[in-house]
Amino acid sequence: MKTHHKVIFGNCMSMEEISDQSIHLMVTSPPYFNSPFDYQGLFKNYGQFLGVLRKFARETYRVLQDGRIAAVNIDDMLVNGTKYPIIADTIKVFQEAGFRYRDKITWKKPDGYLRISRRSGVLLQNPYPMYFYPDNLLESIIIFQKGKFNYRSIPQNIRELSIIDKKKFQQNKWYMTLWEMTNVLPGSPLEKDIAAFPEELPYRLIKLFSYVGETVLDPFLGSGTTMKVARKLKRNSVGFEIIRDLEKTIRIKTGFNGKNDFPNQEDKFEISERDEGKYRFVRIDYIKQKIVKIRS
Numbered sequence: 236m237k238t239h240h241k242v243i244f245g246n247c248m249s250m251e252e253i254s255d256q257s258i259h260l261m262v263t264s265p266p267y268f269n270s271p272f273d274y275q276g277l278f279k280n281y282g283q284f285l286g287v288l289r290k291f292a293r294e295t296y297r298v299l300q301d302g303r304i305a306a307v308n309i310d311d312m313l314v315n316g317t318k319y320p321i322i323a324d325t326i327k328v329f330q331e332a333g334f335r336y337r338d339k340i341t342w343k344k345p346d347g348y349l350r351i352s353r354r355s356g357v358l359l360q361n362p363y364p365m366y367f368y369p370d371n372l373l374e375s376i377i378i379f380q381k382g383k384f385n386y387r388s389i390p391q392n393i394r395e396l397s398i399i400d401k402k403k404f405q406q407n408k409w410y411m412t413l414w415e416m417t418n419v420l421p422g423s424p425l426e427k428d429i430a431a432f433p434e435e436l437p438y439r440l441i442k443l444f445s446y447v448g449e450t451v452l453d454p455f456l457g458s459g460t461t462m463k464v465a466r467k468l469k470r471n472s473v474g475f476e477i478i479r480d481l482e483k484t485i486r487i488k489t490g491f492n493g494k495n496d497f498p499n500q501e502d503k504f505e506i507s508e509r510d511e512g513k514y515r516f517v518r519i520d521y522i523k524q525k526i527v528k529i530r531s
């Protein structure tokens with residue numbers, strides 16, 4: 236089965252290139268509001284961040300087929316000592332866009348791994364009350380559904396091609412609301428400066444919530460992890476990315492750089508860029524300048 240993968244360089248607050256009800260699953264991880272490690276000062280304020288989420292949620296609702304799933308990997312964010320309730324607000328925003336809030340999976344990273352500073356060290360230096368700042372090893376995957384899925388709409392042969400390995404499901408504990416998955420290590424070259432999620436995250440979601448030959452959307456594509464996994468699992472994909480400079484990274488990761496070991500060499504890859512209008516793409520220098528300007 237040949238699959239098709241399309242990257243649109245533009246802002247996903249509008250997904251005008253995608254027609255209504257043409258997507259079978261949305262998997263993504265938006266930028267976490269002004270995250271100190273990745274996006275410090277990117278958004279003017281929290282209201283602006285919520286505005287982006289609102290438009291992205293409405294557009295996701297429009298392009299998803301009835302009955303289908305939107306899965307968002309997100310976390311609350313600590314910025315200058317204040318924790319922003321991003322998970323709760325994203326749930327509200329998606330409900331307001333029309334979705335039913337269905338589930339929340341907690342993603343736990345290995346104990347030894349802490350990307351953020353070891354905040355708990357403060358207490359070790361000052362072992363007294365009021366010096367407690369916990370280290371965070373968790374993120375969330377919040378799962379929404381657009382109406383009801385018609386199980387009878389899928390032909391029997393497609394159901395069989397998309398079958399989920401029950402052994403893997405049990406052994407790797409996919410059945411729980413706690414998923415233990417190793418994160419992308421800081422310093423891994425392809426994901427440098429991109430807060431990428433591990434392949435295991437879209438792998439589980441794509442296996443659990445889409446059928447072979449269907450189309451998966453990632454509106455915040457980053458390095459292209461969702462697209463890579465969609466291709467491996469014989470799903471089509473569409474991704475939006477605002478930073479034009481990421482084309483090379485995405486091509487390498489998804490195996491569309493001329494050198495790859497993907498079994499199906501006939502898969503198609505398409506790039507389009509939206510360089511006019513309000514929701515056009517930007518260059519990395521613009522983002523860097525913006526961050527510096529706000530920081531200084």
Ligand SMILES: C[S@@+](CC[C@H](N)C(=O)[O-])C[C@H]1O[C@@H](n2cnc3c(N)ncnc32)[C@H](O)[C@@H]1O
Nearest residue numbers: 246247430431432455456457458459460476477
């Ligand atoms: C958390 S990263 C996603 C990483 C991705 N899951 C991966 O594994 O590489 C968020 C990405 O969204 C992009 N982005 C931010 N705002 C955007 C917008 N409004 N429209 C499209 N892309 C956006 C950022 O440039 C960044 O690459």
